[in-house]
Amino acid sequence: MKYRKKPVVIEAVQWTGHNISEIVCFVGDALISTEIKPMKQFHVGTLEGPHSASVGDFIIRGVKGELYPCKPDIFERTYEAAEDE
Secondary structure, eight states: OOOOOOOOOOEEEEOOSSOHHHHHHHHGGGEEEEOSSSOOEEEEEETTEEEEEETTOEEEEOTTSOEEEEOHHHHHHHOOOOOOO
16 A cells, blocks of 8 residues: 655754754754854754754754754655745
8 A cells, every 4th residue: 555645834944054043943942952163063852852953954843843854855855835824
């Protein structure tokens, strides 16, 4: 049997290496630690524990408010822009 993932709308922010204030606003208390300058990575609390996010990764907020990083190539294959509701 084959199954298709149900379409859901998620929120996400891409880590550019220069938008830490946007990341902090998005993840809030889930931001665990950051690497000393130059800032190339940070850790975010997920349901499975801390996960690191590198420059270029997307931070996704799932349907239950859970956060997790996603590599840009996976993000591009999985998600597309949605209309604002």
